[in-house]
């Protein structure tokens with residue numbers, strides 16, 4: 001036991017050193033698994049040796065399987081589709097967005113297709129989005145190297161004009177579907193658009209949809225936990241609260257596959273403020289359902305509706321709500337949400353009201369709690385802190401297991 005102040009300091013330093021050693025060990029393990037990053041970094045240092053004027057300086061080939069701009073961090077599944085943006089966000093200009101720690105610049109080609117390349121010039125690492133889009137070519141703002149949508153350097157305006165073999169950036173496969181630009185961070189050859197989760201409700205002409213984007217300073221899995229456990233609605237969302245208490249949770253009887261379901265219901269109850277706003281009669285009891293579907297990496301669709309007691313769901317109100325969560329960094333998330341309805345489609349005032357409610361609920365009520373949670377746990381992984389688990393956490397834990405299994409499978413290959 002430390003007895004003096006100096007002993008205490010030494011003990012603290014030793015504990016600190018152990019923690020640092022542990023952290024370094026974890027970083028080293030991660031590095032070994034993803035050795036390409038450090039190999040690439042070592043090889044580029046060769047290029048910094050002095051060379052005579054006129055002499056060719058050739059950088060060894062870079063491994064482009066991982067965008068080297070990513071910092072050491074959590075691992076993310078690569079061979080999977082992430083929601084990168086609403087289609088409407090990407091136009092004929094350079095649009096930067098970080099996805100799973102990879103810095104990427106998006107733009108539309110002259111044919112209207114979406115291109116996505118690494119947002120870091122391999123010369124002096126200036127972000128390419130600071131440059132100019134010329135036709136389908138991105139010209140770096142600093143010394144004018146040019147890159148096409150395949151990531152190849154097409155022009156070196158200096159010296160003999162030769163293009164070093166290593167002068168290329170990673171290019172990503174992007175597909176537009178359901179009004180979303182989906183990105184595949186892994187091997188473009190294995191990018192199959194049929195693997196994109198079904199969000200056809202977003203473009204189904206029978207539905208009117210309002211949508212928005214939210215930036216959250218929290219890890220994407222904390223938000224997924226929030227959406228898979230809707231019992232929180234009773235406490236932080238006055239609009240969704242109900243006089244009769246939290247909803248009933250229905251555990252999945254036979255969980256299989258890569259989808260996770262979290263079903264909450266309130267049979268035979270008066271409508272909450274949300275359903276009253278949507279037009280469900282205030283004095284009429286009904287069955288209220290919140291059935292959340294989760295697909296990896298973190299794409300959620302909520303079947304939310306209310307119908308007369310014991311009546312088929314088709315008779316009542318349905319307002320499927322999409323929540324697409326994309327990790328930006330380990331502690332920040334791109335959150336795309338949308339509410340779709342197949343009633344009062346032409347009612348613009350209702351659309352405005354839904355947008356207002358969405359912002360009030362997700363931005364002003366969920367986001368502060370989740371961000372506070374992130375600040376409390378700092379950069380720790382939630383499950384490593386042994387959180388107390390309730391029955392309603394089941395789906396969130398299962399979703400985390402699916403992600404972990406996906407990561408393990410990728411690292412093993």
Ligand code: FES
Pocket residue numbers: 121122123124125126140141142143144145
């Ligand atoms: S940093 Fe891009 S051309 Fe020099």
Ligand SMILES: [Fe+2]
Pocket residue numbers: 226232233237361366
């Ligand atoms: Fe919420």
